[in-house]
Amino acid sequence: GTGTVTASPYPAEYDREYLSPVSLGTPAQILDLDFDTGSSDLWVFSSALPKSQTGGQTLYSPGNSSTSSVLENHTWSIRYGDGSGSSGTVVNELVTIGGISARRQALEIATQVSGSFTQDAASDGLLGLAFNSINTVRPTPQKTWFDNVQSSLAAPLFTVNLKKAAVGLYTFGAIDSKAHTGSIAYAPVNTKNGFWQFPLTGYAVGTGKFSNSSIDVIADTGTTLLMLPTNVVDAYYKGVKGAYYDTEYGAMVFPCTAKMPDFIFGLGSYRGSVPGSFISYGQINTSTCYGGLQSSEGLPFGILGDILLKAQEGNDGTWSTFEIGLGKP
Numbered sequence: 001g002t003g004t005v006t007a008s009p010y011p012a013e014y015d016r017e018y019l020s021p022v023s024l025g026t027p028a029q030i031l032d033l034d035f036d037t038g039s040s041d042l043w044v045f046s047s048a049l050p051k052s053q054t055g056g057q058t059l060y061s062p063g064n065s066s067t068s069s070v071l072e073n074h075t076w077s078i079r080y081g082d083g084s085g086s087s088g089t090v091v092n093e094l095v096t097i098g099g100i101s102a103r104r105q106a107l108e109i110a111t112q113v114s115g116s117f118t119q120d121a122a123s124d125g126l127l128g129l130a131f132n133s134i135n136t137v138r139p140t141p142q143k144t145w146f147d148n149v150q151s152s153l154a155a156p157l158f159t160v161n162l163k164k165a166a167v168g169l170y171t172f173g174a175i176d177s178k179a180h181t182g183s184i185a186y187a188p189v190n191t192k193n194g195f196w197q198f199p200l201t202g203y204a205v206g207t208g209k210f211s212n213s214s215i216d217v218i219a220d221t222g223t224t225l226l227m228l229p230t231n232v233v234d235a236y237y238k239g240v241k242g243a244y245y246d247t248e249y250g251a252m253v254f255p256c257t258a259k260m261p262d263f264i265f266g267l268g269s270y271r272g273s274v275p276g277s278f279i280s281y282g283q284i285n286t287s288t289c290y291g292g293l294q295s296s297e298g299l300p301f302g303i304l305g306d307i308l309l310k311a312q313e314g315n316d317g318t319w320s321t322f323e324i325g326l327g328k329p
């Protein structure tokens with residue numbers, strides 16, 4: 001079959017994360033999870049958390065579900081790129097998304113979460129959509145929901161259609177022919193690091209010439225910003241009057257009045273564009289804005305985060321949506 005679920009941006013004006021409803025257990029407990037193609041753990045806020053670490057999230061309670069069973073002697077502990085983290089125990093549970101069910105999904109119950117999760121009332125946990133090899137459950141790593149349901153999908157793929165300040169969609173098992181115009185560009189995925197990793201074929205800034213270069217990136221719905229090698233970032237902000245590296249924020253910032261050039265990227269022979277307006281991410285004070293494009297210095301690859309994934313390229317005046325199709329060839 002195929003299944004579709006909404007992806008709602010939060011907070012509305014910042015698109016910092018996208019949340020999707022997931023049904024857990026019997027009777028159904030619905031939690032809003034951050035689908036993350038940059039990790040492979042499905043973990044939720046739970047009744048096992050100290051109250052002091054919760055902040056308004058919906059808590060999954062295994063005791064209230066007739067289909068949950070403890071995965072004995074298994075634990076998990078995860079650390080994310082922004083320094084946040086969580087850990088806990090594991091149950092097998094019925095997990096349904098858009099009508100597609102995994103009957104015995106490893107569902108990771110948080111017994112500890114770091115402060116930024118406690119403060120984020122909108123997110124009840126994460127659903128990892130990267131590869132099984134980076135799942136943190138021990139002693140036996142567990143499979144992702146996408147891996148568990150693949151045999152029941154019409155096609156072994158999912159598509160991501162995030163939108164700026166509007167509700168988008170994750171679709172499992174089919175490519176919606178209404179959601180794209182023209183042919184689809186494919187790139188070979190390198191799964192050795194457990195991510196959806198592939199090469200971009202180059203970039204251009206605004207109306208400048210396209211620079212052919214192979215840039216290793218991962219498609220990561222769980223990362224808000226677009227992170228690329230320093231030489232690309234420097235080339236981009238050279239086109240932004242008054243842009244500079246703010247050591248306090250550790251980020252490129254610029255006057256909010258600056259005209260932002262579009263960012264063009266190559267994927268095979270396909271050319272996608274991120275509107276310049278998306279690269280003004282938000283104000284840090286009345287006159288200075290924070291860049292949606294930052295350096296991936298120190299990372300083994302660039303990160304195509306939400307800033308790029310939500311981009312809609314305007315062609316012949318219409319809007320077609322840039323979406324990522326992720327699946328096995």
Ligand SMILES: CC[C@H](C)[C@H](NC(=O)C[C@H](O)[C@H](CC1CCCCC1)NC(=O)CCNC(=O)[C@H](Cc1ccccc1)NC(=O)N1CCC(N)CC1)C(=O)NCc1cnc(C)nc1N
Pocket residue numbers: 016017034036037038039040078079080081082083084116120126134135136220221222223224225281290
């Ligand atoms: C199995 C681990 C797994 C693969 C892990 N994967 C990732 O970190 C990528 C993954 O997509 C995670 C998923 C996030 C985690 C935080 C909660 C939301 C989802 N992405 C990141 O950490 C990228 C950096 N963070 C972000 O992009 C977060 C996302 C966020 C959204 C809403 C609320 C809070 C945070 N955004 C911000 O921090 N923002 C605040 C600042 C603002 N300017 C932009 C928005 C990893 O690489 N960990 C190795 C790792 C460990 N330690 C460190 C320090 N770095 C690491 N990379």
